[in-house]
Amino acid sequence: MNAESTNRSTQTRPEESVPLMIGLDVGSTTVKAVVTRGDEGGPLWQDYRRHETRQAETVRDFLDRIEAAFPDTPPEGFRIFVTGSGGGPLAPLLGGRFVQEVHAVALAVETLHPEVRSVVELGGQDAKVLLFQDLGELGRKRTASMNDKCAGGTGAVIDKIAGKLGIAPERVGTIDFAERTRHPVAGKCGVFAETDINSLQKQGVDVEDLMASLFDAIVQQNLSVLTRGHTLRPPVLLLGGPNTFIRGLQECWRENLESLWQERGIQPEPSADGAPEPVRVPANAQYFAAIGAAEFGRRELADTPATGQYRGLAALDDYLNRRGGSGHSDQVQPGPASAPEALEAFLGEYRTQPWEPPPIAVGDRVRAFVGIDAGSTSTKGVLLSPEGEVLAKAYRLSQDNPIRDAVAILTELEQDIASRGGRLELLGVGTTGYAKDMIREVLCADTAVVETVAHAHACEHFYPGTDVIVDVGGQDIKLMFLHGGRVRDFRLNTQCSAGNGYFLQATAASFGVDLADYAETALGAERMPDFNHGCAVFLQSDIVDFQRRGWRHSEILAGLAAVLPKNIWLYVAQIPNPAELGSRFVLQGGTQHNLAAVQAQVEYLRARFRKAGRECDIRVHRHCGESGAIGSALEALRLHRDRGQSTAFIGIEAAQRIRHHTVRGEETRCNFCRNLCLRTFIDLSFDDAFAAELSPADAPEEPESESAGAGEQRRVIVANCEKGAVEDKGSMRQIKAEMDETAKENPNFVEIAARAVFKAPAVPHATDTPQRRWLGLPLGESRNRRRVRELRKRVRIGIPRVLNLYSSAPFFLGYFQSLGLSPRQIVFSAVTDEALYRRGARRGSIDPCFPSKLGIAHVHDLLERVHPKRPLTHVFFPMIDALPPHQTDVQASKSCPTVVATAEATHAAFIREDDLFAERGIRFKKTFVNLDEPLLCARQLYEDWGEELGIGLRESQQAVRDGLNALSAFLERMRAQQRAELDRLERDGRIGIVVLGRPYHNDPGINHGILEELQRAGYPIFWQDALPVDEDLLERLFGDEIRAGQIDSGLSITDVWKNRFSEHSSRKLWAAKFVARHPNLVALELSSFKCGHDAPLYSVVQEIVESSGTPYFCMKDLDENRPTGSIRIRTETIDYFLKRYGEQQVANRGSQAADTPLL
């Protein structure tokens, strides 16, 4: 439907005898309606409006206006057909019929744009893809795909992030895409995208670049998941609000689709209507579902004239008057106001008086330490007296640049003191939060403290004797467990910030409720919906559902507050019974200003303690929003007091006169390694007048910046690693040399194994059998043998560098080399990186764990990069059903079923439309093998490869033996190296980190460089699969238990796990036992999002390690995106933690270790 037809139709005079068709589309964010005439023609009336979560009210208003627009038509003259995610419950109230939205859109497209082959409709919460395919005699096939419950990659994400970046909706629509620099942003999940954008924003990236990056992420996400592996063939129609109103999004679709078509050899043809544009946005794109609903009605009317008879507004009014929650009875729970006395008592206890700063005498010199917390959503600052008293506080919602925010905070603090008659003298400056390092660099602050440590200091300062700190900030949830005033353990949310403060804030804002009024609104609810705890995106989906069911805002807000403690304790901490941790809890972080959130947490904790028959003491930190800033100021105070350190801070005046220019783009890309990371350059200068005042002696030292005299420009580089923190090669080489030295001192065996495993082993060739002889005379090679030799010479096999090949590649290399293939004939795909993944991900039709999804990307790499250089004859993706067992007493040594079947899903992705292997003359082999049964394995390989490579069964058996020997030799080498390092650690009394993970966690594209960061911090990294198994070591670690008869051997896990059939689970459990018993090792568990086999082990692995007092850390839910900020907080916290652990515990590690505080 185009604009002309609308105008033409509007001029048509309705005829009385033909009913008017109302097509009503009630979406998750907007209501759209069209009125058409029942016989034919375009809309006579149409409108589109955001419903601001008031769906039923907006519908009522629309219908009112429709009735008014057609005064001559009585209600019975209308037929109404309702579609959209919110339309289901409203349709019967109006007498209308519900039309499924994809069906409605398809009808509209088929009617108005029959030439179109693909449709992408982005809604508020929904994303839909429709494909039209001509099947010849079978007719025209529609294939539809919708997002499931996750709303990642939809308009809601754009709205939310634009709001966070402070971009007005009108401006979002005008942002262009083509000229913008794009940064890596996770489109898979709105929460992950938010985390990435937050981190990039803190690095000073331009907000429009961020929005363009988000568009790119959303389009990539839809192309890789929503299309379920189909190709969007031209012409493509873009529909829905975001596609209609956001120009940048349209440009992004065009760019991505054109590149996709080019890659797949699809040439867009001008359509029958002559429109040359292969990607189109029709003028009325937002109305298609409504038009389709009316079209559905028009067709139905032919068969059943009485269908969809509009009944007027009476039933809707009745519904609006009486609604107040529906759904299953078990989704309703009592709200805070259902127990007024308890609520009153709570408010009496927890409602605090506003903080009053201490008085300052006029003219006083106020000596103070400043702490700046550059948090995810806001920047906070405090002034602390040398006695640790809070003198002033400042708060500011984060703007577009953390430097400006920090300077503004300093200015505000200074003005505050000045307004009270004082004169501020700063003795030290501490920073914390996401942008702590950047601010320290720019302002020459004295210390940058990791957030966890800052919060712990702040709590202990005001509430000594606390057992548990619950810190809920805008983006992060942190739990710290203390003992004797020091942190003994901590939990952080990973990249997912489910249910955090910003989510509550954004939801309130979407309801038009000011954050300050959240508590009052929510605490007034007598009942509330019961949300499932977990992912914020799913919560968002539930909100829409509950609204649809008629829940009020206040009730939904109360329900969301109630889910917060569940997310804290069950989702982040995974501790169902907090009463085990102690009885004194302190709640801090900005979210604790929200009394509804506090009430929910207090209720939750008290209920748990009641269950345990105990009492608890829960307090809200007096300065809950500023605790991070206080902690960093306390650290600056400590440095000043204990070390006599004088501040290097440039001064508030200098800070105010700093001019800075931030650049992040191609020109800042680091070329010092193959990662080619983007860096942020911040060029600093003082204004001229101030520069003249400064003498060179005043200029602060800048160890990692291009030093310049006062008044000249200096550059601060924010980079992912030390190498990138400089510009010239000489400096880089120096840094590199230092890094190499650190790496040499602290080998990363995970990285070493990841490289070594794909190197050709030394293997005797089975084909080099002794020459045949007769009567002692050599005979020539048989004709068959020559044929086979020639056959094998022509083979070139590509193997994806994925999954279990990270541990078993030597077997396959050994097997083929044994058959006479040279190592050059076996090639692996490239090492995983973001670009490799993105290139291949578009073919995926499912959403398994990231390591499995990489299968497609790596085969794509083999086809598109390796094959064109030198043709492959085969792509080999073995399905390894079982592995050689490392442990004794196991029932089986099976691989993960996801991993085994990845080859099938990968193969399907490349043959679903056209057989890309056949087109390139490549054979895809996915031999099913059992490496635990050599004879069976030999038979399996013989049956699958025998004919093509001329392999005999005996030869296959020999090659399997050679392959297994190569695998053993590889492991032995790794074990020997790790043993040597372990001995060195023991001699030096140092700490090493054992990575408890699966083989594919050795893939740098999967472990996201976490291990390198820890290595750089000074810890050798051990690979669990090759931990040494020397007799003497096993005797030391397990001898007592063997003699006590608890286990049969040092390689047994029968004492900790019953169902021992999954090989990598068994290896992980044994490695956990190993770490738990070795005094120089600590454990870091890595696990990928959606890892089914890791999930049942989480508690057990942790308990095994911690039961001996050994520190246990984890990074779970690793996925395709690299949450830099989250990783950094964790690695820094781990480093801080281990430094203390190393200092205090290694020498006397014993039974009391578990109770000894570490921070």
Added chain:
Amino acid sequence: MSDAHCLTGIWSCLQTADSPQPVRDAREKAAAPVAKGYRRPAERGFRRNERGRVTLLFGSLSSAHDRLVKATLQGLGYNADHLPTPKRRDFQSGREYCNPGQCNPVYFVTGALIRYLERLRDEEGLSTDRIVSDYIFVTAGSCGPCRFGMYEAEHRLALRKAGFEGFRVITFDKKAGGDGHDPGAIGDGFEMDVRLYRALLNALFMADVLNAITHQIRPYANDPDQVDAVMDTCIAHCEETLRRRSYAVSPGPLARWLRPLTPFRSAEDVAQLLAQPRERDCIEALGRCRRIIEERVQIDRSMPKPLVKITGEFWAQTTEGDGNFRMFRFLESEGAEVRVEPLAAWIDYMRHNLHSLLKDRQVITCDAARARGGAWVFPWTAAWSRYLFQDGMLRLTGVLMRREYDRMRRALGGTTPALSQQGVLQRLGHPFYHSRITGGEGYLEIAKNLHAYHHGQAHMTLSLKPFGCMPSTQSDGAQAAVLGRYPEMNFLPIETSGDGEVNAYSRVQMALTEAKEHCRREFHQTLQDTRWTRETLADFVQRHPELRQPLHRIRGREGVAGTAANLACHAAELRDRRGRGLARTFARIRHGGSQ
């Protein structure tokens, strides 16, 4: 959530003798006092002398399965109770106590168990000690590769966190609990013998056919609520039968003679097997159900409704509660007829997988014999012979199983579908999903979809899978190639979880719209081909009351999926047959040949 090895219990029951000493030792070691670091909780078995006191809890299949299994266990002398159909609250409770990242069936079932125990404690006033002592949870076992086999530990962990430390969880898997690893974990309270398996299989098959008939007639019933009431009565009849039924047999000479040829331990086991083909009680109970249904239910099949075949993960396609968003009821409310897979098909699939395991063993032993060289012929021949015998026995169990299922199906009118041949399914699925990849449903999901497509058995295939099911997700990935080859196929996978049902319903409606279109086209085409109009067909049905009988057999035509379309064909045959009969009669009259 399950895997092909769940049935290894049956086979190992056929194969194994006494527990091996080293394994028994391992079990004893596991239970030894804690000496150093973490040790897994010691397990307490279920002893024979506890039978009178202890209640076995299990769940949660469909309501019919749960009720009939409970009655069977009671009939065998156990105290038993099933968990209620898990709801959303159970899911939340499960998530509270289990590790994160589990697949949903675990959350639902564990939550249902914990809430059941909490009700015993909080509402019935039983002490925690008493609950821990007097109740046992029985769950299916497995030994890979799906994580389902590890969930035994997850149940224990959750129970411990919920305050039921020491609560016994027993895996219903002979290998896991008795003869394989950790012998004695079950204890002698549970008699894992042929009698038990036989009784349970009878109960499961009965529930299968009762469910199938319910799904078949409810969409067309004049009063769907009446169907629920009638089926409730039928299940109650079957419960009564199973509760009273005795499985006692005395081994005759034939059983004693055959025993040495079989892997069974006792002649009684053989006698149980021999008795099953003569089983009458269950057949008669189903016969009574048939009469009740015929008496009380009237249906109208002339309204075209799309037939939706349900496949997917075992639990998600079986449960009837929030675990799959109450999908069957939803589909019926949207105007569809649902065809749910019987549990028997799953059991047969697991049995069928054992053929591959036997083949592997044969390959290994034969190749090993040859590799040793020398006099390899004898061991090689022995291995082959052993394989052929065992494989033959396994085939025989398959034949018997299908025969028993068919008898029950026929007893209830014979209108529900027969079990598919597993060999056929394997051949269909293997090119797209290697038949040796076990875990979850393996190749079954793809095979069932293809089978339904090739034989025109459904207008749409809905694959239900819990969020986080590993094998099922990969099966969907492989399904892409199937859909590429047959683009006209209407296949929809849905991940079910405790929330997000609105989007799931929306996606189902999306595919159902296509299915309705297909069904409508098929019906109109059939009317045209059979020379009916809707009115004449309705009139014919009105004049032939047997066509309104719910258990009247209407033969499905190859390539015709819809019930209404098949009715039109069937009615046309009746009409034509009668017409031909009348014509013959008139012809005979005309020729004076009438008698």
